[in-house]
Amino acid sequence: MTRSELVERIAAKMPNLKLKDIDHIVDVVFDKLTMALAAGDRVEIRGFGAFSVRTRNPRIAINPKNKKQVEVPSKHIVHFKTGKELHMRLNA
């Protein structure tokens, strides 16, 4: 399922709202998640899962092509942990 399919399916279940309103709502939802994570906050959605930001230490990597060492700076990555209810549904 893609973002646009998600919008269409929600629209089918909410006939009182226009497709472009649903599209806007979906934008607001994922913008809110992105902004929270960009601020370093954790986002927990009960029954679905939790997003958190983890820090990767800087490290020295080797370019496999020319064997040269390159410094890889510290970076932040987004981690998703599946919620209990969703995990159980996936493995039912």
Next chain:
Amino acid sequence: MKTITRVSITEAIYEEIGLSRKDSGDVLDLIIEEIKSELAGGNDVKISSFGTFALRKKNARIGRNPKTGVEAQITPRTVISFKPSQILRKAVNGTK
């Protein structure tokens, strides 16, 4: 670091869209449920500009309880691997 829950997301919908708080919460629940049932049905979910939730099958393996050292069978399972989009990856690294 604070933790954001569905309440703050509902509030964002309420403020931005002008739906009632009740409707904002309901539409958020619908979105979450739609994503969950798609994953439970065995399909990946791709939200452009945010990221992809991909399903991965894990085989059974022998694990060990780190506390007691007792070996135990880990059953085969399906897990979600979330791959953030380029936009999200840049956002968390402070470069827009």
